[in-house]
Amino acid sequence: xxxxxxxxxxxxxxxxxxxxxxxxxxxxxxxxxxxxxxxxxxxxxxxxxxxxxxxxxxxxxxxxxxxxxxxxxxxxxxxxxxxxxxxxxxxxxxxxxxxxxxxxxxxxxx
Amino acid sequence: xxxxxxxxxxxxxxxxxxxxxxxxxxxxxxxxxxxxxxxxxxxxxxxxxxxxxxxxxxxxxxxxxxxxxxxxxxxxxxxxxxxxxxxxxxxxxxxxxxxxxxxxxxxxxxxxxxxxxxxxx
Numbered sequence: 322x323x324x325x326x327x328x329x330x331x332x333x334x335x336x337x338x339x340x341x342x343x344x345x346x347x348x349x350x351x352x353x354x355x356x357x358x359x360x361x362x363x364x365x366x367x368x369x370x371x372x373x374x375x376x377x378x379x380x381x382x383x384x385x386x387x388x389x390x391x392x393x394x395x396x397x398x399x400x401x402x403x404x405x406x407x408x409x410x411x412x413x414x415x416x417x418x419x420x421x422x423x424x425x426x427x428x429x430x431x
Numbered sequence: 432x433x434x435x436x437x438x439x440x441x442x443x444x445x446x447x448x449x450x451x452x453x454x455x456x457x458x459x460x461x462x463x464x465x466x467x468x469x470x471x472x473x474x475x476x477x478x479x480x481x482x483x484x485x486x487x488x489x490x491x492x493x494x495x496x497x498x499x500x501x502x503x504x505x506x507x508x509x510x511x512x513x514x515x516x517x518x519x520x521x522x523x524x525x526x527x528x529x530x531x532x533x534x535x536x537x538x539x540x541x542x543x544x545x546x547x548x549x550x551x552x
Binding site: 333355356364366368371407411412413418419420422423424425 | 466470475476477478481490491492493524531535536537538539540541542543544545
């Protein structure tokens with residue numbers, strides 16, 4: 322059971338928008354930045370969003386992140402078949418003194 | 432270009448030890464914390480361990496505390512994970528990942544390709 326809670330799956334038709342939630346507590350999301358990672362099938366994870374809402378160079382602005390209190394959200398607009406992947410939120414937990422990830426959300430483009 | 436190359440994985444029997452290595456290039460290695468993250472077959476990501484840029488501070492997941500030891504040799508730009516008392520539940524792909532900061536924060540901006548560790552009798 323993961324410290325951070327994500328929905329197991331979301332789906333949408335091409336061109337639509339999806340949002341993925343990540344719920345935590347005051348010891349992790351509530352007091353630390355959140356990162357989001359994309360893992361395409363058979364590949365290593367890749368940083369998608371850092372510091373709650375910033376995109377690394379090369380990540381399209383279709384991907385966005387936000388945080389409010391002890392929850393964070395990843396948004397993907399104009400979804401494409403190439404966006405089919407597993408998405409994970411992650412942060413530091415100050416009480417555990419450990420890194421924590423969500424259980425992952427599988428995105429399917431219908 | 433940042434590159435992280437893991438080595439040392441393989442198949443081992445329960446109870447034995449294994450040491451993973453991760454050779455880094457393309458950035459000033461000693462300036463950044465590093466982490467090991469694993470992924471069991473068909474499962475999600477699990478943070479395993481982190482170490483600060485200088486190596487003075489180390490952190491572990493409860494699932495490996497007392498069995499695994501993270502270390503680094505900044506003169507060789509190499510990260511290590513010594514795994515003792517391996518169990519079947521340690522079977523996973525192990526990723527080496529670079530942190531965005533000197534202190535371990537689990538904000539990982541570059542990842543290696545991963546290496547498989549299989550623990551089975």
